[in-house]
Amino acid sequence: MRSTTLRNITTRRTLATGLIGGAVLALAIPAMASAHVSVSPDELTAGDHGVLTFSFAHGCDNSPTTSLKVTMPEGLASVAPTMDSDWTIDIEKGDDGLVSAVTYTAVTPVPNELRGAVSMSVGLDEKTPSSLAFPVIQTCVDGSTEWTQLAQDGEDPHSLDAPAPVVEVAAAAADGHGEHDSADEAGDADDADSAAADESGASNALGTALGAGGLVAGVAALIVSVLAYRRKV
Template sequence: MRSTTTRRTVTAGLIGGAILALAIPTMASAHVSVSPDELIAGDHGVLTFSFAHGCENSPTTSLKVSMPEGLASVAPTADSDWTIDIEKGDDGLVSAVTYTAVTPVPNELRGAVSMAVGLDEDAPASLAFPVIQTCVDGSTEWTQLADDGEDPHSLDAPAPVVEVAAASADGHGEHDSAEDAEDADSAGADAADDEAPSNAVGTALGAGGLVAGLAALVVSVLAYRRAA
């Protein structure tokens, strides 16, 4: 009886460690990101919202992006892969944009939609863009906001956020030319680069899960030897 129980414990430890190692990186890296993640008050820019996972691994069918206060204009980018529905508020400004995929986006592929935006001169210090990701099966609401001092990557479903830099007297942001060039390069880079920090966290957490599984195996083997 002890031998059978110990074998079951060993098996459970191995399975648990494997699940943690494989599942945690996926959960940590799955999110909707925005690039660039910083604009200048009173300026214009093109925001790209990207994703690499569906809802519980189900293909993505649509993204609904809600607009925060502080935007003077919104112009979604036409794309043959998506149909676009625009909602406007009583003030005539765009309040939400829904991108519906012509063909559902599989988990193995990265999906992205974009829009041109203009910021008010008095735009707040940060702009949150809540996103509802709808899939063939289920949906995910990326609407959580981090509290002061909280890491956004620790949230289960963080909303994409764009920081707003104050414009200087000459109409440019408070950055020197070297920083502006670096920001421009970052904005043009593939949005997958924005996910690298969370992917790294996911990998580390996955390794931790594997270590936990191995530890359970060692404990189970020792228990088996004592029982024998």
């Protein structure tokens, strides 16, 4: 009897340990996956322009971030950093007069648990390559991280330790309007409305299913209670 009790206690402890370990791992994996400097949007159209936002949600080994230096790739027709009261901006230019790098220095170091972001407007021309990599150096109160790695052919970018933010460049439309084509914008709006409607429908269906499940569970519990009571009587 004592042996059986000990085995039961051991089994419970092992199960509890496994559940705790799994929960910790589940929380750690998303944190590791998001630990990089990202760019949004990650796709633009050749000959067009857009605003790129570089964001991060961590420091260097938990040290607050003090600055981000973004180096410009070849193929950009123009670069205009966005003014922001949280950052001071230093612009470097090459011999051709074009912006070659932009350094954003935080007025107050960004704590590790807070998200930080900087942005800039960029212009593309018809000769812009199909992929633009923006190497970033993140400097912190203690240490720094160079987000400069690029995936080779066939290599998964997510496998890199410190990937550089990359923007893909789509070919311009035949009429030259790129992303500003009104028909495309109307289509995108319709798609967004349809997606919202689908999401709403799915949410309502889920709510109905959960409500029905709760009702069934309640009825089952009531039946079990009645049967138990009858046995006692």
